[in-house]
Amino acid sequence: MSEPVLSVRNLRLDIPIGAGTLHAVRGIDFDLDRGETLCIVGESGSGKSLTSLAIMDLLGKRIERKADKLVFDGTDLTKAGARKMRALRGDRMAMIFQEPMTSLNPAYTIGDQLMEALLLHRKVGKAEARRRAVELLEKVGITGAERRLSQYPHQLSGGLRQRVMIAMALMCEPELIIADEPTTALDVTIQAQILRLLVDLTREMNVAMILITHDLGVVARVADKVAVMYAGELVEAGTAKKVFDAPMHPYTRGLLRCIPVPGKTERGSELGSIPGIVPSLVGEVSGCVFRTRCEEATEACRGEIPFRESADGRHNFRCVHEAGRRAGVEEPA
């Protein structure tokens, strides 16, 4: 098997706040192969956006990024400087954000902004960039592409703007696209269209995708791999089939209580709600962060929590219990 396009080991993000340090992300591990789709799920505030911005190196100076391994397409991102990262961003890796209404610059035309993505990275002329922009606008299903080039973002609807963002991300044919809740801000009626478009295009162009979403129905339909995050930790990760068929971590089981089945799951089923509060992540974090809400919690959950990897490494989770349940407690019928 070829090298994964993205390989992440023990990614940690620390944010200095006032007196202490917020350990916002503590230990993310996954591999993403070419053309594969990884869905990251987890409650609001679990660190999904931070993780994706960390990969793009878009966090800003205040947030400290550490990782045992962060390799993208043969480049060690932990050692890459600002210039190298700039060369990768928009070219080899691209990002689509949640807010199409504010993600495009109001002062420039759609054409300017699309062409810029290509002109920054390729030695091509304006005419060539323009041709490519038209081609991609057509690819994302925008009619009258020529005419759209001279329009400003405020003249387009939210759905159209998100199509433009997708076209922009694809301008340089990247290896990886990160889409952070790309449809959350859109009208419910067009969410499915935009998602379908994104999935179809990444498949067609063999682009790997990290899709952050709250919609388990979407995950069930499009994910090759799933990563479940809780309070800044990766609590479970594996192929979509394994995670859906046999969720190991108590939190994942909580999420899937009304288990989504591919094809049968209703669109828009939100993450199941589990009572309890998330502990503070400021200062030293020890033990399992889920223990305040976990049905399976025991004394041991205050100590070191092992990350359990399956033999083939295709289904891993973080829990003191070998099978994610207290020994001797039978699964309720």
Added chain:
Amino acid sequence: MLNFILKRLGLAVLVALTVSAISFSLLFMAGDPAAALAGEQATDVDIEAIRRLYGFDRPMIVQYWEWLSRALQGDFGESYYFRLPVADLIMERLSITMTLGVCGISFALLTAVPLGVVAAIRPNSLIDRFALFLSVMGQAMPSFWFGLMMIVVFSIQLNWLPPSGTKTWVHFIMPTIVLGYYAMPAIMRLTRAGMLDVLGSDYIRTARAKGAGEGRVLFKHALRNAIIPVVSLAAVQMGFMLGGSIVVESIFALHGAGYLAWESIGRNDLPTVQALILVFSMFYIVFTFLSDVLNAWLDPRIRVA
């Protein structure tokens, strides 16, 4: 866009009419103009004769109409003091005021915008504090005091710059700084606030995600948006400066329109004062209108409806 401009233009004309009515009535608010013209030793008969001669006995509305239609043709009457057409008097002085205004706003923009941008890139840094200090000083110091201090230091003690006059460009240095410094704080703070706001926006993150370099992000993507309100503020300030240079012109004895206004008030030269008030107000109205048009032209959300 055209619709927008027409609306603003209509508004500007209405304001101009109101101002003209006020400045016309000034002549009568200051007391009996005929008595003022006739002088202290005049008898009632003399005053009555002058009243009839100048037409002060006719209904107010008729006088206003006559005055306005003449003013529109550039005829503001004759100065009581110089016995010369007011229009010629003002035209002669206006070039100095305009030069000072253009220099002042340029000085303000050239210092305030770069300072505001740097302060926004490095909030709470030394340079940000320095910019804040400058802007607080600029607001706290009255122009006349600042001007006098400059004269004391640079003309009297160091003998570097001439304290008054308009002969060479060197004469304009201190007036430019004093006048420009008056407009600087607002421009600086609007630039800083605008840049801070824009730099935190989603489309700046998008530009970075595309692989744009810092310079490109700052100047092409951020400043282009942050500068829109600054340009219109500067246009309004320019209108203020042309009308508000009275203090600066008096301190540095620049014989511009502002200085003329100051002199004319002292001499009770009502037609000149009246005309100057109208001219200064027109500057203000014209530049406010220009500011609206510039704003619309720079912002595609207004330009392309």
